[in-house]
Amino acid sequence: MAAPLQRRVFDQATLNHFLDLYERSSRGPAFAERPSFLACDFSGLDFSGRDLTNFSAIGCRFVNADLSRSNLSFANLYAADLRGAILKNVDFTRADLRGACLRSADLGGANLQEASLERGALFFASIDGGFRDTAVPVKSAYYRQIHHLAPEPIRDTDMRGVILEHADISDSDLSFTDLTGANLTGANLTRSNLTGARFFGANLTGAKLQGAKLRQTNFVTAIYDSAQFKDCDISGTVFPREMPDFDAEFPRRLARHTRWVQSLGSEGERLDFTMIDLRGKKFDGLDLSAAVFTLSLLDEASFAGCYMAMAELNGVSARKARFDKADLRGSNLTRGNFTLANFQGANLGMMDIAGMHPMSVPTRLTQSCIMAANFDNAVLTGADLELADATEARFTSANLAGAVLINTYCYGANFRGTNFDNAVLTHVRGLEFSLT
Template structure:
């Protein structure tokens, strides 16, 4: 079933056929897709403002472009799903099954991924400013081009993760684990003592160490 440019806003779309559904340029503002069977579906350049995907089966789905404010993916199955260049501002993923999910080039300001389930996700070139990732695991991941400014990373596991061209300015790091993480490619800002304790076991470079010490009145020669 293929839908091109359809206005499906404020409705519950009738989905027909057994083949993966294709949505191109559709307006899904406040659309009710809760509990829908959408495995393998393609969402290309769709408006997702307030779209309701709660408890939907989205395994293998692909989201490309488009997006909107506060789409809801709570308790949905999101195995092998890819989000590419999608606006997921204030998106809700609480309770969702996130296994081998990929977020690339996405705007995820204020997104909430806390309390999600599964083995985790990959994230690259995304803006996660003010996002809540509480308790998520990015253990061993290569994290490139991600802004975590003012994000809540409490309880996250970044063990052996590598950060490249990332920002960790103003982040909340309560009980966050960075054991053997490589932070040499991250902008740490001016971390306070609590954040420095969170970075215990991580690897930083000499310039980062010098900046941290200089902020405390210690000069490294």
């Protein structure tokens, strides 16, 4: 068997040559040599409509590539980077996608029957007998053999924001997979292993989950209207709660919270809406400082003009929610889904706390999904956006002085007139395109 092509960056013409060769060899004798690939870069290239049965592309990059309508059944895509890839109607039957990154990929109509999507990592054996992660920048001469270390899982499969509308994922293993913000409307997940999977802010409307393993699965902030859960193992599964008599109960809770704030915690009670379904509720102009909304469902809720300094909004689903002109200084918005949310004119800057030990607390948007959100004229001085997904977000005339953008995704974002003075911009994806 020929050695795989390693660590090459392909253009479309070169790729077409190898794909033609692969398809010809697939139609030939069973022992015909087929090209395989290891840690190569196919970003932005076109694979659409190709027959790539048994294709091997371990650790390769397919960022924003078009693989629509291709046949990748039995393919080995272990630890592949498929962020933003077009995977519509792809046949992934029994494909190995362990450790793959499918963040924001479009898998509408894809077939993932019996595909393997559990955790995985990519390691190489070195001449000293140890193992090195592919991310470690050492000379290629040290690498001799590829190893799959499935018994020692390293990282979850990243499927945040993927589109899987009406996709067939039956009998697949998605254990411990991160499906935050995924669109699984009408998807077939029957008999799949979803143990420990995270569905924060995911849409499972009409999904079929009959016979699925849902142990320790987290559906908090997920939408699962008309989903079918017959014969599921739901031991330890977490679902969001509804708040009965909200219109009567909320004013009482707000009054106790106001006393708690005014008395610096000596009276009243802090407002706590942890894991509560508050979709579409109106809170405009209220004082919700230091209120707790952890893991709550806030889609299309309105907090316009609210005072929410030091509030806890970590892990929420707040798609299309309104925070325009709200004061969110020092708030915790980590791992939330704020797709299409409105932060226009909001203050997400540092919160200065006086006292014997004065401090400045940054607003945290770490690992949050803020795709297509509106931050026009917003203040984000010192804000932490590490690992946030700001794809197609708007930051026109926003103030990001001193903000931290490390491994942040900014493809298609609008930064016209944005102030980046003293900002930390490290490995920011797509920023060079967003500034042009």
